[in-house]
Amino acid sequence: MSHRKTVLITGASSGLGAAMSERMAKLGWRVFGTSRKPRPGDGDGLEWITMDVCEDASVEAGLAEVFARVDALDGLVCNAGWGIYGAVEETGLERARAQFETNFFGVLRVLRPVLARMRQRDSGRILLVGSLAGRAPIPFQAHYSASKAAIEALAFSLANEIHPFDVQVSLIEPGDINTAFNDVMDWGEPDPDSPYAERSAACERAIRESLPKSPGPEIVADAVAHALTSSRPRLRYAVGREAALVGLGKRLLTDRLSLKTIRDHFGI
Numbered sequence: 001m002s003h004r005k006t007v008l009i010t011g012a013s014s015g016l017g018a019a020m021s022e023r024m025a026k027l028g029w030r031v032f033g034t035s036r037k038p039r040p041g042d043g044d045g046l047e048w049i050t051m052d053v054c055e056d057a058s059v060e061a062g063l064a065e066v067f068a069r070v071d072a073l074d075g076l077v078c079n080a081g082w083g084i085y086g087a088v089e090e091t092g093l094e095r096a097r098a099q100f101e102t103n104f105f106g107v108l109r110v111l112r113p114v115l116a117r118m119r120q121r122d123s124g125r126i127l128l129v130g131s132l133a134g135r136a137p138i139p140f141q142a143h144y145s146a147s148k149a150a151i152e153a154l155a156f157s158l159a160n161e162i163h164p165f166d167v168q169v170s171l172i173e174p175g176d177i178n179t180a181f182n183d184v185m186d187w188g189e190p191d192p193d194s195p196y197a198e199r200s201a202a203c204e205r206a207i208r209e210s211l212p213k214s215p216g217p218e219i220v221a222d223a224v225a226h227a228l229t230s231s232r233p234r235l236r237y238a239v240g241r242e243a244a245l246v247g248l249g250k251r252l253l254t255d256r257l258s259l260k261t262i263r264d265h266f267g268i
Contacts, residue, residue, distance in 0.1 A: 004028065004029070004030050005028070005029045005030065005074045005075070005228075006029065006030045006031075006032070006070050006072070006073050006074050006075070007024055007029050007030070007031055007032070007073065007074060007075035007076070007077060007228060008032045008033075008034070008049070008066060008073055008075070008076050008077070008110075008114065009021050009024070009031060009032070009033050009034070009077040009079055010034045010051065010053055010077065010078055010079050010080040010106075010110055011034065011035075011053075011079045011080030011081065012031075012033025012034055012035060012046070012048075012079070013033070013035040013036075013037075013039065014179070014180060015177075015179035015180055015181060015217060016079055016129065016174065016177065016179060016217045016220050016221075017033065017077075017079045017080070018033075018217070019216075019217035019218055019220060019221040020077060020079065020217075020220065020221045020224045021033045021046050022044070022046075022221070023218075023221035023222070023224065023225050024045075024075075024224070024225065024228065025044055025045030025046055026045070027225060027229070028045075029045070029074075029075075029228075030045070030047070030070070031045055031046045031047065032046075032047050032048075032049050032066050032069075032073075033046050033047070033048055033049065034048075034049045034050070034051040034053070034062060034080065035048060035049075035050060035051070036050070036051070036052045037050070038050045047069070049062045049065055049066055050062060051063075051110075053080045053102060053106030053107070053109055053110060054101050054102055054105075054106055054109075056109060059109045059110055059113075060113075063110070063113055063114070067117075072117060072118075072121055072123075072124075073114060073117070073118070073124065074123070074124060074125065074228075075124065075125045075126075075127065075228045076110070076111065076114045076115075076118075076124070076125070076126050076127065077127040077129065077172075077224060077228075078106075078107040078110055078111055078126075078127070078128050078129060079129040079172075080102065080106055080107075081102055081103045081106075081129065081147075082099075082102055082103070082181075082184055082185070082186070083099070083141060083144040083181065083185045083186070084096075084098070084099050084141070084143055084144060084185070084186040084188065085140055085141055085144075085185055085186065085187045085188055085204065086140060086187075086188040086200075087140055087194070087196040087200060088142050088143075089196070090188075090191070090194060090196065091142075091143060091188070095143070095186065095188070096143045099143040099144060099147055100143070100146075100147050100150075103144070103147035103148065103150075103151070104147050104150045104151065104154075107128060107151065107154070108154075111126065111128075114126075115158075115162070115167070118165075118167045119162065119165050119167055122165055122166045122167070123166050123167065124166075124167045124168075125167070125168050125169075125170070125227065125228050125233065126158070126167065126168070126169045126170070127169075127170050127171075127172050127224060127227050127228070128151050128154065128155045128169070128170075128171055128172065129151070129172045129174070130148045130149075130151040130152050130155070130171050130172065130173045131144075131145070131148035131151075131173060131174060131175075132173055132174065132175040132238065132240065132242055132243065132246050133145040133148050134148035134149035134150075134151065134152045134173070135149070135152070135173075135246055135247075135250055136242075136246045136249070136250075136258070136262060137149070137262070138203075138207070138262075138266070139199075139203050139262065139263070139266055139268055140196070140199075140200050140203050140204070141207075151171070152171055152173070155169050155170070155171040155235075156171070156235070159235060168233055169235070170227040170233050170234060170235060170236070170237060171235065171236045171237065172220065172223055172224060172227065172237050172239065173236060173237060173238045173239060173243070174220050174239045174240055175214075175238075175239065175240030175241065175242035175243055175246070176210050176211055176214035176215075176240055176241070176242065177211075177214055177215060177216070177217050177219070177220060177239075177240060178211055178212055178213075178214045178215060178216050178217070179211075179216075179217050181211065182207065182208060182211055187204070199268040202266070202267045202268050203266045203267065203268050205267070206265070206266045206267050207266070214240065214241070215240060215241065219239055219240070220239050222239075223237040223239050224237075249261060
């Protein structure tokens with residue numbers, strides 16, 4: 001009897017995580033999907049695990065539940081994340097910390113114990129979901145962009161650290177994807193008297209208008225499926241219509257030209 005592959009996907013209740021979970025379940029994988037709030041029962045190949053990646057006890061309890069059901073995980077996808085909006089000068093440290101608590105430290109909370117088990121077993125795939133914003137930072141989303149740049153650095157550093165072991169790391173790097181990401185964005189409280197008000201509003205309009213015109217989450221699920229099943233997974237999966245342009249721009253443009261291109265793109 002063949003081994004049924006297992007994967008844990010954080011932030012599986014909506015958006016990218018939901019698409020990833022559905023894809024892997026259709027491929028016959030046993031999928032554990034996390035959600036901050038309890039979900040009503042399992043189904044369609046998905047088993048729900050209640051987990052808040054910002055809380056140590058919640059992560060420990062969630063992982064204990066997973067490993068009570070299976071001996072080992074073949075894959076881990078650290079996908080849970082969100083975004084805040086606002087000028088650097090006007091964004092308080094509490095909001096900035098909250099951004100990193102989920103997008104960076106939330107990854108570490110889940111990653112470290114799962115990695116230890118994979119290393120001991122000498123087998124596994126780890127996928128960290130970053131963003132093209134980590135390489136092409138978005139104006140007025142500096143904290144989100146910085147958190148995703150940190151995920152890129154984490155993925156590449158980790159790949160070198162675990163090189164002797166048969167555990168592989170891939171960075172999943174989406175651009176604009178048509179999900180409800182903007183609906184859960186912390187947009188902050190606009191201040192009409194802010195010196196940034198006009199440009200911030202223009203940038204927000206560009207973001208809100210571009211997302212519904214973007215590809216659906218299925219293309220990210222395709223990348224995740226390849227990274228989990230390929231005999232030679234790539235280290236970086238840049239996904240979306242901006243992927244090639246961002247990569248080309250980083251190679252060919254000076255930093256000043258790159259920043260101007262970003263300003264032009266967001267109309268500021």
